[in-house]
Amino acid sequence: MAQPKQSSLFQRELVGKAIRESFIKLNPAVLIKNPVMFTVEIGTLIMVLVTAYIALSGDTSQGTLGYNLVITLILLITVLFANFAEAIAEARGKAQAESLRKTRQETPAKVIRAVGNKQVNEVQTIPSSQLVRGDVFVCETGDIIPSDGEIIEGLATIDESAITGESAPVIREAGGDKSSVTGGTKVLSDRIKVQVTTQPGESFLDKMIALVEGASRQKTPNEIALTILLAGFTLIFIIVCVALKPFADYANTPITIAALISLFVCLIPTTIGGLLSAIGIAGMDRALRANVIAKSGRAVETAGDIDTLLLDKTGTITIGNRKATHFYPAPGVSKTDMIRSSALSSLADETPEGKSIVELAGTDVTRNLSTTGATLIKFTAETRSSGIDLPDRSNGLVRIRKGATDSIRTMVKRAGHAFPEETEEQAKKIAANGGTPLVVSQNDSVMGVIELQDIIKPGIAERFDRLRKMGVKTVMVTGDNPLTAKFIAEKAGVDDYIAEAKPEDKMNYIRNEQTGGKLVAMMGDGTNDAPALAQADVGVAMNSGTQAAKEAGNMVDLDNDPTKLIEVVEIGKQLLITRGTLTTFSIANDVAKYFAIVPALFTVSIPALQSLNIMRLHSAESAILSAVIFNAIIIPMLIPLALRGVEYKPIGASALLRRNLFIYGFGGLVAPFIGIKALDLVVGLFV
């Protein structure tokens, strides 16, 4: 996983803050949300009372003052360690969010401010992050629009391909329903004044920070279920320990309160209990590090369950826009003429396709061309073609058009010319190979056909393969015709595609999948996408997308990188895996702890039970101390794992279970035997 901002887990200032927080979190009203650690705190309080009683009365039937004091301190430290884990996760998340807020999207904005006593309007350049709702800024040719807003003055052509994937520039003007502009898009011509309608991204960031801070952090469904299971285990061990008292009475063995509480604290799943909230926060934090703002922890968790992934073709599967790759002249037309016409029609064409045609024609051809006095014919939905009208010395006007096969065919036929069969064939061939044919005509006779090809991103097939191994089905969404779509889908290795997709097609596809019980994720940007983003179980809106899209989705990707969904899925999975494996580890630890403490409890009255002391621990007291110390220090030792997350490997569910069961189950069984024995060797020197 790409983690560009990989920093040390424990930065000094964060650690200091977290340590202070650990003590504040001792407040029982806060701690009660974590039932496991809350019971440890109660145990600590009981031990404080016992220790105080011994100190005051001098009665040593409950063990020496020193021994009880040490146990009390270790229990307190156990709670503090757990609090620290949560606090450090929070501190890291907050720091990350803050720094994001500072550095994110520093587009210069030319804001108009009333300056001085006379309130003279003046244009100032400020970072976009300082824009506030109601500000008015100016954008001129070549500027990136710094924030979502509404045009209040002027008209401009805007390249929105970064968000919509639509290569043709669009016109936006003040008044009417085409007045809104989107942050991140580019002004191609003219000048507009725009009023800011939202605080860019900030509302999401604030939400995210609140989530990380815990105040409004709601437990996710899986976290709730796990907390219930852990509470169940805790209750079982309360029963075990309470019942042990009469059992011991029967065996005429006095058990000290310290020993009973130590046994209890060792048995309950403190390791996972202490790290549980840290794992959740760290999951959000990892999402944030990948520049994804999740609106809830639930969204991140759901991402791990995704069955179907809808991806836009443009920008995700293919690189940006289509490129011209070949010129095929019509019969009887020389290649030079054909290239010349094509280049002429595209010289003033600012679309990426147009530029790529000029590029393919080469400077040798284009150097000598001029479009002075020409009229640009824009692409419209009706004509489905664009072009140029050039004044010509000899015969008045040269009309060059390029467009979809059928629209040019209609135009040519209307003028009474024939549409060459060869060109027709060639166009079909191009389409079948995943390309887009663009027919060029001059004065209503066909010059030839240009082949535009999609360039599939390198490495994308491997990513889809990885997704397939995770059990995620990928679906490509494209406006292309079915033939082209099929070709690209096969080449890129996606499992399914929606061709000639209209926004409602996406919606229907999502609904269909959901009816079949699948969880669907999609990435979107346009307002068109908003309903589908809302319908999807995980909707990732690009930050460059419209406000409506961002409101509808449950995550926002700051990088506008459509492949981010893959990372989000892995983060979600990691989150669950980390919880599951640490639970297993925590519970498996109990076996060794039993073998340490149970013989220690009864060793005086039932010497035969020494046979259970398979670790050959030094003495009863050292055994109990070693067990509680191990129990406490395992929490900070696992904090890095909890924060980084257990690695997800797409090797199939069974293999993954086998692997994790071995590492964390078997490992959890063995590790404490070694750890407790080692601690006992040291502790044994003192008691």
Added chain:
Amino acid sequence: MSTEWIGVVVMYGLTVLLAIPLGKYLANVFKGEPNAFDFMAPLERLIYRLGGINPHRDMNWKENLVALLTINAVWLVYAFVLLLNQGSLPLNPDGNPSQTPDLAFNTAISFLVNCDLQHYSGESGATYLTQLGVMMFLMFVSAATGIAAAVLLFRSFMPQSVETVGNFYVLFTKAITRLLLPGSLVVALILAFNGTPASFDGKDTIVTLQGDTVNVSRGPAAGFIAIKHLGTNGGGYFGANSAHPLENPNYLTNMVEMIAQVLIPIAMIFAMGFYINRRKFAWVVYSVMTIGMLGLLIPTISSELGGNPAIARMGISQLTGAMEGKDVRFGALASGYWSIVTTIISTGSVNSMHDSSMALSGAMQLLGMMVNAFYGGVGAGLLNFYYFLIIAVFVSGLMVGRTPELFGRKVEAREIKIASIVALMSALLVKGGTALGAWIFMKYGAAEWAVQPSAWLNNPGFHGFSEILYEFTSANANNGSGFEGLGDNNFFWNYSTGIVLLLGRFLPIIGPVAIAGLLAKKKYVPESSGTLPVDTATFGLMIFAVIFIITALSFFPALALGPLAEYFSLR
């Protein structure tokens, strides 16, 4: 291989060979597909008509539980009244007295819940009327209740989202008419031909070789003993249970009784596989349970064959193993095998004195009952296994990075809550009961009760503790075997175990059926390569680990103070 070994291997092998086709047949019966016993249909229709039951109406889990609990409550009252008055009712040739209220309370409950703890002896504590009308009747209906409840789970495994989980009445009726009645008939005939009494005559008198006159109790025993095993009930017609020569006359009947009791528990696993059309899953479940059984059986057999170290130290050779409390008809091996099988499934019939088993065997018998899901009682085994399965699915689902799913249905907080409560109650009932018993024994040993608590135990020390522990474990597991050696027919034991019995029976029915009902309703998600398959060896290992961790961890201290302490002291 010695004949003793061959006997045990044949017993087990025959059981499995019979269980597979029986499982297929049961799946047909419960799915309502045509089967060999369709000639019972008129009788079933008569029962439905008399009971006002619409056999075609599927019910949701709540309706089914209400039906199950209501009818069980009716039987409980009926049994209680009859036992209280049996002395003055007909069919009492031996003139046995009515049961005391506390004993009747305990007896009625323990037969209702398929446990048969039996704080009385059949020869003196019951009449022919109650033996047949209460005990034998309850043996049939309690077994059928368990089977029907287990079948209610099956729909949660099926790939359709449904509101209803089945019709308890129909499943219950069919379990009796098409399984328990015909099966018992066959077993009863074999027993009767081998010498088990089947008459209404009163006691017989014989003069022994020594010249003493001995009264021998008789009665309609053969049918009783058949259902006692087939329904994993375990309550003996006679006090000595299957160690009694008339209850278990020879090695052949021993084999038949042995096969009869494990047959349905194993067949239910395969029935599930056939019913839900996932045979591989059934094999995984079967393997987990079998490995669990072997884990308990091997130490038991080895310690029983090894003989008693205390006797060995006296220089006495024990060629046939530890024979104290065992019958020479069966030997140490078959008795050891029986003792484990009867404790892992909830039969609790005995052919040897468990109080005399070696300490390690005692620990294994206890563990078998604590788990109560290695095969388990008829239906009850699957019900118990189900909540372990839910917990295993949950933890392993997390470990592979997906919201846990069981056969395409998400396992969420509510299901986990119910499963946790069931697991929790099992620990609470056993440990709470044992703690209470031990506490009263120590603190109020001299209390002026009918039987003084200080006189409860036959043995002091660790073994005495095991006796208390065993009684509550047996009650909670609805097993019904006793370590014996415990003065248990008095109000403390009758009432305390009675309450444990009720909770130990109905919570593991209510919990899993509720979970199944909730799951069945959920959206079904088709499996993908990201879904964790549950019919693999890996997942089997996971379930085994969950069972081991939950039971071993929560019972380890109790076992350490009882049988383990005794074991290490003897060594």
